[in-house]
Amino acid sequence: MKRINRQLLKIFNFKRLYSQDVLQKKIIPVLDSEIHLPEPEYDIDFWCNPFNRDLIVKNISKRKSHADINRILQLHQNSHSQEELINEIRKIPNLTDPKVLEYKDNEPCVLRKMGEQPTFRFKPQEFSQIMARLKLLKSDRLGPVTGSKSYILMDDLAELEQALVKYTIKELLKNNFHLISVPDILPSQVIERCGLISDGERKLVYELEPFYGDDLSLSGTAEMALAYKLSNKIFSPHELPLKLAAVSRCYRAEISQLADERGIYRVHQFTKVEMFVCSDQEKSIEIMDQIVALQEKLFGQLGLYYQVLDMPPNELGSPAYRKIDIEAWMVGRKKFGEVSSCSNCTDYQARRLNIKYKTKDDQILHVHTLNGTACAVPRMLIAICETHQKNDNSIAVPKVLQEFMNGKSFIQKSDAPRTKVFKSNQKVN
Structure with a gap:
């Protein structure tokens, strides 16, 4: 002692x-703040093989990509242009599911429609009209608070947002997902390697000023932070599939003047529950079916009428091999609107972030990564409130959400004091 x-x-x-x-x-x-990212491991043997040229050209064309395979083949023959070669290969989108590659007219394939289209004995209203009556949403003239394409939820509507998140997490945990809390600020390189950085010449992400010496951006989805967390990992066979879920704020510098995307349908920041899965290469197609089935269960239990779409090549982001979207019927618009997507990215992200697994015969391969929206709050609010609106100006709360709203079965008008409209007193010179 x-x-x-x-x-x-x-x-x-x-x-x-x-x-x-x-x-x-x-x-x-001094803390080590340097961002440590692995060198990407592109499949140079495949992309630089002249025998694959026609397939790659067709894929690039169908995907509406700006990649140039002829330039890549030319650079590959020049041993002094390795850096430029890698930069050109980086621009190539993932390959596309052969069945999807043959879709004509760039139109999605409707796989199925589920649920019942809602009918009313009164004239139904769209979300913004309903919220104006109930005084539960503020999305214009927010002044210095947040600006355009943003919103403030109040009282029952704010409770409904939290109920949706809690309901979704409960279902994901029952399906063996691990809940992770992720940061909303990420190295811009990570966002780029995950496949979301720009739309042609226009940036889709908010970049932060480099006051701290790092190139950082606001995350567009939790998928990126989850992928970054797994970089430089080698999984054993029994660890796959690895199912992760996260709740985060998502930041999108998107612009839309379309009437059907008014209100909170397309906004600059929103809350989302995201699914992210690492799979061995032979099971990613099966895993994708499982994710879509889970998404359908989540939306079906909310009483939504929806359709499942297999998206054409021109609608796929660079990482996606295949993408399934789900659109819910939005009464006010009298049309379907996207509420979720699921993408199989095969080894696109894994090669850029060095995420691998060891097979049973001791081979080291890149995992396949998949992502899926479990709940994107604003559009879910639109679909739920329009679907379950009542003639007395209330909204019926789906039964599966009531336990997360203290048993509340109807959304009512807010009794909170009205806030004054912001008016700028600044003089313009």
Whole structure:
């Protein structure tokens, strides 16, 4: 016992002397803030094989990509242009599911429609009209608070947002997803490697000013942080599939003047529950079917009428091999609107972030990554409120959400004091 106490005393004295030294000399410990990203492992043998040229050209054309395979083949023959070669390969989108590649007219394939289209004995209203009556949403003239394409939810509508998140998480946990809390600020390189950085010449992400010496951006979806968390990992066979879920704020610098995308349908920031899965290469198609089935269960239990779409090549982001969208019927618009998507990115992201697994015969391969929207709050609010609106200006709360709203079965008008409209007093010179 005395020997242990003497050891503890030595440790204590060492810490005390170290602390005094730090204070006297004003030594500030420096944290390693450098962003450590692996070198991408592009499949150069495939992309630079002349025998694959026609397939790659067709894929690039169908995907409406600006990649140039002829330039890549030319650079590959020049051993002094390795850096430029890699930069050109980086622009190539993922390959496309052969069945999807043959879709004509760039139109999605409707796989199925589920649920019942809602009918009313009164003239139904669209979301913005309903919210104006109930005084639960503010989305215009927000002044210095947040600006355009943003919104404030109040009272029952804010409760409904939280109920949706809690309901979704409960279902995901029952399906063996691990809940992760992720940051909303990420290295821009991570966002780029995950496949979301620009739309032609226009940026789709909010970049932060480099005051701290790093190139950082606001995350567009939790998928990126989850993928970054797994970079430089090698999984054993029994660890796959790895199912992760996260609730985060999503930031999108998107612009739309379409009438059907008015209100909170397309906004600059919103809350979303995201699914992210790492799979071995042979099972990613099966995993994708499982994710879509889970999405359908989530929406079906909310009483929504929806359709499932297999998206054409021109609607796929660079990482996607195949993408399934689900659109819910939006009464006010008298048409379907997208509420979720699920993408199989095969090894596109894994090659850029060094995420691998060991097979049973000790091969080291890149995992396949998949992502799926479990709940994108604004559009879910639109679909639910329009579908379940009542003639007395209330909204019926779906039964599966009532336990997360203290048993509340109807959404009512807000009794909160009205806020004054912001008016700028600044003089324009």
